[in-house]
Amino acid sequence: MVLIKACLMEDVPLNEMREASILGRVLLLANVDGQFYAMDGTCSHQFANLSLGSRDGFIVTCPLHGAQFDIRTGKVVKRAGPGERTNDLRAYRVVIADGCLNIDM
Numbered sequence: 048m049v050l051i052k053a054c055l056m057e058d059v060p061l062n063e064m065r066e067a068s069i070l071g072r073v074l075l076l077a078n079v080d081g082q083f084y085a086m087d088g089t090c091s092h093q094f095a096n097l098s099l100g101s102r103d104g105f106i107v108t109c110p111l112h113g114a115q116f117d118i119r120t121g122k123v124v125k126r127a128g129p130g131e132r133t134n135d136l137r138a139y140r141v142v143i144a145d146g147c148l149n150i151d152m
């Protein structure tokens with residue numbers, strides 16, 4: 048377990064998402080009803096920035112072709128289209144300490 052500080056808790060306001068770059072990886076951070084989540088921030092279909100997408104509950108929708116991912120697990124909920132390759136993303140454990148979000152990389 049390697050915890051890397053991502054940002055302050057207040058940098059991800061209630062029910063919002065933001066991008067963070069950690070150890071060369073782009074992550075998507077989300078505050079869902081006061082619980083914090085992190086997963087890869089780049090869509091596995093054609094590499095769109097998921098922080099520019101939308102979120103409904105735990106489901107993040109890619110802004111480009113509409114693939115959907117569960118931010119709790121990184122699992123694909125809906126592929127980009129029939130026959131389109133859309134792989135699961137990696138989800139990360141978030142540890143809160145001293146008012147900061149730390150990501151278990």
Ligand code: FES
Nearest residue numbers: 090092093109112
């Ligand atoms: S790039 Fe995300 S669905 Fe196509």
